[in-house]
Amino acid sequence: MNIETVITESVSILTDASTLFIVSAGLTLVFGGLRLINMAHGSFYMIGALGTTTAVAAFGIGGSAGFWLALLVVPVAVAALGAGVEVTVLRRIYGKEDLAQLLATFALLLVFGDLGLRLWGSDDRTLSPPGAVGGRFHLDGAVIPQYNLVVIAVAAVVGAGLWLLLGRTTVGWRIRAATEDPESLAVGGTNLALLRTGVFALGAALAAIGGAAIAPLEAVGPGLDTQIIVSAFIVTVVGGLGSIQGAALGALVIATVETLGTLWVPSYASSAGYIVMILVLAVRPWGLFGTPER
Amino acid sequence: MRLTRTSLALAATAALLASASGCAGSAASASSAASGSTVTIGESTTLSGSIASLGQTGLQGVQLAAADLNAHGGVLGRKIKVVSADDAVTPATGVANVRTMVDGDHAVAVFGPVASSIASAEEQFTSAQHIPIFFHTSNDIGLTTTTFSKYAFQIVPNTVMEPRAVADYLAKTFAGKPVTIATFAPNYSFGTDTVASFIQALKDLHVNYKLVKQEFPPLGATDIGPYLAAIESAQPQFLFNAQFGGDLVTFTKQAQSYALFTRTQVIAMYDYSVLQTLGSGAPAGAIGFDRAPFWAGSSSAMQAFVTEFHATYGDDPSEWAILGYASVQQWAWAATQAKSFSGDAVSAALSGATPPTVLGDQQVRACDHQTELPEYVGTVSARPDPSAGGIPLWNTPVFVAPFSDISDSCAQMQELRK
Numbered sequence: 001m002n003i004e005t006v007i008t009e010s011v012s013i014l015t016d017a018s019t020l021f022i023v024s025a026g027l028t029l030v031f032g033g034l035r036l037i038n039m040a041h042g043s044f045y046m047i048g049a050l051g052t053t054t055a056v057a058a059f060g061i062g063g064s065a066g067f068w069l070a071l072l073v074v075p076v077a078v079a080a081l082g083a084g085v086e087v088t089v090l091r092r093i094y095g096k097e098d099l100a101q102l103l104a105t106f107a108l109l110l111v112f113g114d115l116g117l118r119l120w121g122s123d124d125r126t127l128s129p130p131g132a133v134g135g136r137f138h139l140d141g142a143v144i145p146q147y148n149l150v151v152i153a154v155a156a157v158v159g160a161g162l163w164l165l166l167g168r169t170t171v172g173w174r175i176r177a178a179t180e181d182p183e184s185l186a187v188g189g190t191n192l193a194l195l196r197t198g199v200f201a202l203g204a205a206l207a208a209i210g211g212a213a214i215a216p217l218e219a220v221g222p223g224l225d226t227q228i229i230v231s232a233f234i235v236t237v238v239g240g241l242g243s244i245q246g247a248a249l250g251a252l253v254i255a256t257v258e259t260l261g262t263l264w265v266p267s268y269a270s271s272a273g274y275i276v277m278i279l280v281l282a283v284r285p286w287g288l289f290g291t292p293e294r
Numbered sequence: 295m296r297l298t299r300t301s302l303a304l305a306a307t308a309a310l311l312a313s314a315s316g317c318a319g320s321a322a323s324a325s326s327a328a329s330g331s332t333v334t335i336g337e338s339t340t341l342s343g344s345i346a347s348l349g350q351t352g353l354q355g356v357q358l359a360a361a362d363l364n365a366h367g368g369v370l371g372r373k374i375k376v377v378s379a380d381d382a383v384t385p386a387t388g389v390a391n392v393r394t395m396v397d398g399d400h401a402v403a404v405f406g407p408v409a410s411s412i413a414s415a416e417e418q419f420t421s422a423q424h425i426p427i428f429f430h431t432s433n434d435i436g437l438t439t440t441t442f443s444k445y446a447f448q449i450v451p452n453t454v455m456e457p458r459a460v461a462d463y464l465a466k467t468f469a470g471k472p473v474t475i476a477t478f479a480p481n482y483s484f485g486t487d488t489v490a491s492f493i494q495a496l497k498d499l500h501v502n503y504k505l506v507k508q509e510f511p512p513l514g515a516t517d518i519g520p521y522l523a524a525i526e527s528a529q530p531q532f533l534f535n536a537q538f539g540g541d542l543v544t545f546t547k548q549a550q551s552y553a554l555f556t557r558t559q560v561i562a563m564y565d566y567s568v569l570q571t572l573g574s575g576a577p578a579g580a581i582g583f584d585r586a587p588f589w590a591g592s593s594s595a596m597q598a599f600v601t602e603f604h605a606t607y608g609d610d611p612s613e614w615a616i617l618g619y620a621s622v623q624q625w626a627w628a629a630t631q632a633k634s635f636s637g638d639a640v641s642a643a644l645s646g647a648t649p650p651t652v653l654g655d656q657q658v659r660a661c662d663h664q665t666e667l668p669e670y671v672g673t674v675s676a677r678p679d680p681s682a683g684g685i686p687l688w689n690t691p692v693f694v695a696p697f698s699d700i701s702d703s704c705a706q707m708q709e710l711r712k
Binding site: 004005008009011012015016113114117121122123124125126128129134136142143145147148214216217218219221222223224226227259262263266267269270 | 341342343344345346347349350481510511512513514515516517519520521523526527539540541543544547548551552553567570571572573575
């Protein structure tokens with residue numbers, strides 16, 4: 001493998017891992033804080049991507065300003081949507097058996113899928129990368145699209161932000177405490193209901209950031225929700241449900257295996273992620289950074 | 295006790311009345327297909343998920359054809375009613391849809407779907423029911439060979455014809471000059487078969503080519519950077535890409551970020567839907583192939599159809615819509631000729647016939663029920679087309695590969711059925 005291939009593969013791995021991390025971080029955060037497996041998480045990713053294309057067109061701002069503005073506004077809007085879903089639907093199923101929760105969120109997936117078709121139609125949409133980062137440069141013979149580095153940077157910012165939030169703020173401490181001992185937290189005066197709404201909204205916003213970031217790289221349309229959710233679940237299981245560090249490492253592992261798989265064993269590349277998940281479940285069922293159920 | 299007996303009697307009476315009205319309703323439904331004021335046709339296709347746009351526009355074509363026929367009195371004096379359902383890209387769902395349409399709605403003909411695997415499953419069901427089925431999007435050659443039935447009709451150039459048309463274009467454009475070629479196709483049967491057919495056609499047409507690279511990414515792969523880098527390093531003059539729809543859009547966007555189009559001429563299904571999605575990002579100079587590009591047809595029938603489609607749906611028609619419309623025209627013509635909606639009569643009337651459609655008078659070959667349509671090849675224009683809402687279409691003139699140049703003979707098709 002020459003240096004050009006190493007650089008190209010590395011950029012590809014980091015780009016894939018970045019998207020997977022951003023989306024999986026939201027999924028694992030929701031599970032950690034709410035003990036809820038959200039099948040509709042991919043819907044927020046899809047709405048984020050489609051919403052970004054609409055927002056950029058609506059803003060009508062020339063150059064790249066429209067995209068950056070959309071990258072800020074759309075996740076906030078999706079967070080509000082997530083909060084609404086949590087208050088109206090999910091509060092009624094906390095504490096219910098897992099199957100009821102799965103079915104309820106799966107129903108949301110179907111509803112959002114249909115709403116998406118009605119709002120945005122069935123045609124794919126595209127977005128150009130912001131002008132300033134729409135080009136490419138060469139490094140040791142390898143071509144590196146600038147926008148791929150933007151996606152990686154967004155993931156790094158998200159990761160740093162989550163680390164600060166969960167590790168250095170009172171809110172973060174409360175979120176972590178809610179996963180361990182919600183009753184004591186409630187007794188201590190924390191508004192658990194509001195905390196849960198906030199966590200779910202944040203998870204939705206993260207999914208939307210992932211969708212917005214990927215919009216300039218792919219065709220955006222129906223099917224994005226189901227396309228990402230399986231990969232996000234694999235990453236979350238591999239990394240450990242409820243662990244942000246696990247989501248980061250899991251995303252890197254899965255992206256590496258899939259990318260190198262397409263290079264070395266292309267016939268089995270599409271199965272690579274599943275094989276890794278099965279191996280992890282067999283050896284360490286709680287994931288790389290998860291904690292065993294007591 | 296008395297109240298219970300009265301209740302039971304009332305309940306029994308209600309049940310009898312309900313079953314009687316149900317029977318009468320069923321009889322009415324059953325008879326409506328034979329002598330009522332409407333006749334039902336069904337479209338089971340993909341209306342959700344990543345390939346929904348193909349199904350949606352195909353359905354629009356079918357619905358518009360029915361509306362136009364109804365505006366002129368319908369078929370055999372009966373108005374056409376179109377029932378549709380989403381197959382969710384699942385063969386079992388497709389078959390269930392068609393079963394409901396045939397048994398419940400008494401559909402006399404079925405149209406669709408998008409995916410060839412679903413088409414194959416539905417073909418077997420409709421054959422057993424003696425119901426004509428018209429494929430206007432799915433085009434696997436197996437539909438007219440291994441799973442062929444006399445009730446199945448294919449209007450789309452198949453997976454062998456399309457790559458042959460591209461090879462024909464290269465053969466006639468480069469006439470013996472050496473060319474370097476790479477291929478890029480999703481790693482599943484459609485992709486690998488299409489590439490194999492393309493390579494075989496290059497050999498058959500004595501194109502002086504050298505195959506420098508072949509890439510088969512997983513179906514639906516979203517990050518294709520490594521593949522693009524590998525292709526770039528091989529520096530092919532041409533890259534034959536077997537993707538379509540959203541996957542082709544994703545490929546084009548990422549290929550542009552790798553500047554692939556500056557040194558390599560990409561050949562792919564740059565049809566109206568893809569060009570519309572790409573908009574100003576459409577790759578000027580890329581070679582597109584299409585089954586029924588509306589801009590390549592100058593007939594008054596096609597122009598009138600485009601105008602009407604735009605007025606009805608606010609958009610120009612994709613080839614899926616055009617082919618859907620034409621397939622309903624074929625069915626309607628055959629039913630009129632046969633003076634019957636019976637599957638056997640319609641199939642017999644259409645087999646080998648030359649019905650008039652928006653695509654012109656095209657024969658339906660008797661040996662495999664393949665409509666003898668040409669395939670179109672052209673280069674993407676650098677200029678937005680104002681008549682198409684500013685979308686860049688193809689440069690003119692468009693290369694037309696005639697059916698006789700790109701199809702297998704009847705003998706070859708018979709051989710494939712063994």
